[in-house]
Amino acid sequence: MDASGVYVRERGMLRRVSDIVLKPVVASSSSSSSCRRTNPLVLRKEHFVFTYNAEGSLRYSSKSLFDIALLFVAGNVHHVDSLVGFPDQIGVRLFAAAAENRVFLKPDVSPKALRLFGDAYGDMVLESLCLRNRFPLLSERMADIKTFHSLKRLDLFGCRLGDDHEIFQHLTSASLASCLIQLFIGGNGLSDVGLQRLTAPVRMMRKGLDCLECLDVSHNPISERALRYLKCLPKLEKLDASSTGMKFGSRLKSNMWELLGLIYSENALDDFDHSGCKTQGWAEQVVNQWETNGAQLPKLKKLDESKISVLRFFGRQKFVREVLNAVPLCHERDATAEEEQQRLHFYKPPAGSTIGGTSSDRTFWNATGKRKQPSEKCSDHLTNSPPFKRASSSVLTADDMDLLDLY
Secondary structure, three states, rough: OOOOEEEEEEEOOEEEOOOOOOOOOOHHHHHHHHHHHOOOOOOOOEEEEEEOOOOOEEEEOOOOOOHHHHHHHHHHHHOOOOOOOOOOOHHHHHHHHHHOOOHHOOOOOOHHHHHHHHHHHHHHHOOOEEOOOHHHHHHHHHHHHHOOOOOOOOEOOOOOOOOOOOOHHOOOOHHOOOOOOOOEOOOOOOOOHHHHHHHHHHHHHHHOOOOOOEEEEEOOOOOOHHHHHHHHOOOOEEEEEEOOOOOOOOHHHHHHHHHHEEEOOOOOHHHHHHHHOOOOHHHHHHHHHHHHHOOOOOOOOOOOOHHHHHHHHHOOOHHHHHHHOOOOOOOOOOOHHHHHHHHHHHEOOOOOOOOOOOOOHHOOOOOOOEEEEOOOOOOOOOOOOOOOOOOOOOOOOOHHHHHHHHO
């Protein structure tokens, strides 16, 4: 069609301003289906609303031009350059239309479409993401999850990350640095080496996790040595180290206070209750679509022989079957077992309050709340307030240099 032409619809007939009438297309079923893809003038069923009147007769009315245009853009959203500047009211309707058309289930289209909405609408697309014990979903949708750059809360508990997972680079990316507040990475088999790799960009290049306030590393085989890797987090206020290699005692309290400025909490902190982290945002239904579609992976449709041979060679079918049937890494415990397990919750006390974390801390506070002058032996050991996160002046180890080379 001529791009400079202007068309007018009058009395059911569509004509061009130059008085050239477009005749209806009469063709076979094969040619008609071809015209539906290339000719926008062909009437489509989704452009009409079908209803029944009081007598039971079928009636139909055309949708508004806005709805037809919205439907067209939703089906071709991967060709849109930018949505920046479009009102939120249009953005949410366009996102819902794209989700209804199952655009976000297409691996070749979904990442670009999600990035398009994320750049324009930020945390409205997805503010909080909960993938707790949903390892298959994380594995299958890694490219899509990396497009969420405005997450404030991310729950990856029991996702089998290990010590070297590709999600680590996304967690410390510049896009998440100014928004991620709560991070749950417990029950992932994370050791001291894994925590070192996770915080390497923060410690070496001073980027990533700038606003992180709440961190859960529970049910991981980490020791007290790993606390030094958390010194680079400037706003860390709450830490869950339950069921780790750390042993509760005065030494742990002292190290936690000296390195991170945190004290032990006698009561469980509500921030580490799983009910506080849920998937919230426009993409909530999209995440549910991913999980529902992933549960249907064993029912693979028929493939040609070449694809079947490739799947068998790389063991893809066996991998998917094992992943879907796998038991979560961290099993749910009953209430009795949870009470028996030592809970290690730490938090940063309010500014100006007295510190009651350890006996050594209390000796430097008098009854009026003012701190006594420490002795010369302890002058370098404790300070008047929790030590602020300072730049590391220690010499980089060989492991740190190897990690630095990766970047």
